[in-house]
Amino acid sequence: MEYNIALIRGDGIGPEIVGEAVRVLEKTGEVFSHRFHFTDLLMGGCAIDRIGTPLPDETVEICLKSDAVLLGAVGGPKWDSLPGHLRPEKGLLGIRAALGLYANLRPARLYPALKDACPLKDGVCASGIDLVVVRELTGGIYFGVRGRRQGKNGQEAFDTECYSEKEIARIGKIAFDLARSRRAKVTSIDKANVLESSRLWREVMHGIAGQNAGIDYTDMLVDNAAMQLVRDPSQFDVIVTSNLFGDILSDEASMVTGSIGMLPSASLGEGRPGLYEPIHGSAPDIAGRGMANPVATILSAAMLLRSSLGLEKEARAVEAAVEETLAAGLRTADLAGPGCAPVSTGEMGVEIARRIR
Ligand code: NAD
Numbered sequence: 001m002e003y004n005i006a007l008i009r010g011d012g013i014g015p016e017i018v019g020e021a022v023r024v025l026e027k028t029g030e031v032f033s034h035r036f037h038f039t040d041l042l043m044g045g046c047a048i049d050r051i052g053t054p055l056p057d058e059t060v061e062i063c064l065k066s067d068a069v070l071l072g073a074v075g076g077p078k079w080d081s082l083p084g085h086l087r088p089e090k091g092l093l094g095i096r097a098a099l100g101l102y103a104n105l106r107p108a109r110l111y112p113a114l115k116d117a118c119p120l121k122d123g124v125c126a127s128g129i130d131l132v133v134v135r136e137l138t139g140g141i142y143f144g145v146r147g148r149r150q151g152k153n154g155q156e157a158f159d160t161e162c163y164s165e166k167e168i169a170r171i172g173k174i175a176f177d178l179a180r181s182r183r184a185k186v187t188s189i190d191k192a193n194v195l196e197s198s199r200l201w202r203e204v205m206h207g208i209a210g211q212n213a214g215i216d217y218t219d220m221l222v223d224n225a226a227m228q229l230v231r232d233p234s235q236f237d238v239i240v241t242s243n244l245f246g247d248i249l250s251d252e253a254s255m256v257t258g259s260i261g262m263l264p265s266a267s268l269g270e271g272r273p274g275l276y277e278p279i280h281g282s283a284p285d286i287a288g289r290g291m292a293n294p295v296a297t298i299l300s301a302a303m304l305l306r307s308s309l310g311l312e313k314e315a316r317a318v319e320a321a322v323e324e325t326l327a328a329g330l331r332t333a334d335l336a337g338p339g340c341a342p343v344s345t346g347e348m349g350v351e352i353a354r355r356i357r
Contacts, residue, residue: 002035003309006066006273008059008095011045011079011088012282013292013345014072020294020349021070021301024318027353028305032314039066043095044074044088044282054091060098063273068308069099070301071277076284096137100269102167103174104135104246105303106279107264108233108253113326117258117335120230127234129256132182134175134238135246137267139167140197142243161197163242168204174268175240176212181312185216185237189225189245201242222249229253254279259334261293264300266307274308276300286333290344293332295322298352321355 007022009015022038029036041059048054054074063069074088084090110118110129118125144160172188179186188205190198202219209217220228222245228235229252241249254263263279278296286292299322306315329340330351336342343351 001309002037003068004037004039004066005304006059006063006069007038007040008043008063008069008071008074009040009046010043010072010074010282011076012073012284012287014044014074014282016287016290016292016345017278017294017297018070018072020345020352021297023349024298024321024353024356025301025305027356028314028318031317031356032311034311034314043071043091045076045079047091048079048082048086048088054086054088055094059091060095063095063099063275066273068273068304069095069275070297070304071095071275072297073278073280073282075282076287095275096267099267099272099275100138101267101272101275102136102138102270103171103268104137104250105132105174105178105266105268105307106135106250106254107132107299107303108250108257110257111262111323111326113323113329114258114262114335116337118256120233120256124230124232125234125256129233130183131233131236131253132178132238133246133250133253134171134178134240135250136163136167136171136241136243137246138243139163140243161195161242161244163197163201165200165204168201169208170270171240172205172208175238176208176215179215179238180212181306183237184214185218187218187220187225187236187239189220189222189239189241189249191222191245192219193221197242205240225249226252229256259293261296261332261334262299263296264298264303266300266303268307274304276304276308290346291333291342292345293334294345294349295332295352298322298349317356318352321352324355325351 141161192198302318305311333342
């Protein structure tokens with residue numbers, strides 16, 4: 001099969017880590033007889049430098065025509081003092097809006113070889129951690145009516161949480177579909193004891209659960225979920241939640257896996273190409289020094305294979321190669337403990353690619 005993948009390497013360590021993900025995708029193509037056509041596109045600081053805008057029209061047009069988009073990271077101190085409309089982040093928000101990406105998937109998995117990097121006690125993570133947070137990305141309180149007004153006790157400020165049945169149903173569907181390909185368990189997190197928007201959230205989720213026999217479904221209040229994530233994270237498979245709760249819980253969940261350089265993400269829209277990127281930024285402090293961990297971007301490429309191209313076997317092969325490489329003791333600087341000589345970004349990519357079969 002042939003696939004078109006848009007590449008946004010971006011700034012800082014972006015080009016280094018995307019380069020390694022491309023190496024891994026090319027090897028995957030060779031092993032499984034696929035051809036990936038890559039198109040390099042500008043976005044972020046490098047686009048500002050070359051074209052004067054963080055998100056060139058051509059980037060949006062080509063992304064929309066591609067099967068999927070793989071992004072490194074954008075931004076850096078060089079562009080920090082520019083006005084808001086010219087900042088690299090504007091490119092990021094713009095491409096997410098243009099692709100209508102309403103679902104953000106963030107897997108958090110503790111690799112056995114990295115057990116020591118987990119901040120939880122051995123007993124807590126003994127049964128393993130392998131969960132995905134599915135966060136609603138374009139609704140809720142971040143997009144609701146907000147403002148300030150004069151009240152009896154001085155100035156007041158308000159933000160509003162608003163969700164429609166349609167918005168809840170489409171994110172619910174993503175979570176249930178995902179659970180079917182994993183351990184068949186969905187936990188929906190809300191605050192239905194207090195919030196009306198959460199009560200509608202729960203009603204719609206119950207409706208979807210009723211249509212999904214075979215999926216073990218649970219509701220959980222967000223305060224309890226925050227506690228359960230550090231008490232017994234192994235109980236979770238797929239977590240589905242609103243924009244605000246997902247923002248907070250996905251950071252909490254990601255912390256249990258060790259380094260920020262390990263964590264991939266996928267953002268999905270309706271009938272448009274998905275966008276895949278590591279959760280970290282452009283790490284200007286280590287850019288150009290061959291020190292960046294490429295694993296988060298390589299695992300993002302695995303998510304791309306699975307979710308946008310439907311290549312499950314190939315995605316698993318990439319994930320298995322990452323796991324084997326870590327088990328063989330190879331570590332980039334962020335993961336190397338005392339007495340462990342770190343490998344470079346490129347060496348890590350080569351080691352992972354050669355284990356794909
Ligand atoms: P960051 O994630 O870039 O870096 C935080 C720390 O983690 C740094 O010490 C960095 O060296 C380290 N780190 C990050 N990724 C790593 C990797 N793959 N391997 C090894 N170490 C890694 O966050 P920051 O320093 O707050 O932001 C730097 C720039 O990135 C800013 O301009 C910010 O706006 C931008 N940013 C972009 C995105 C994105 O493109 N999606 C996301 C977050 C931040």
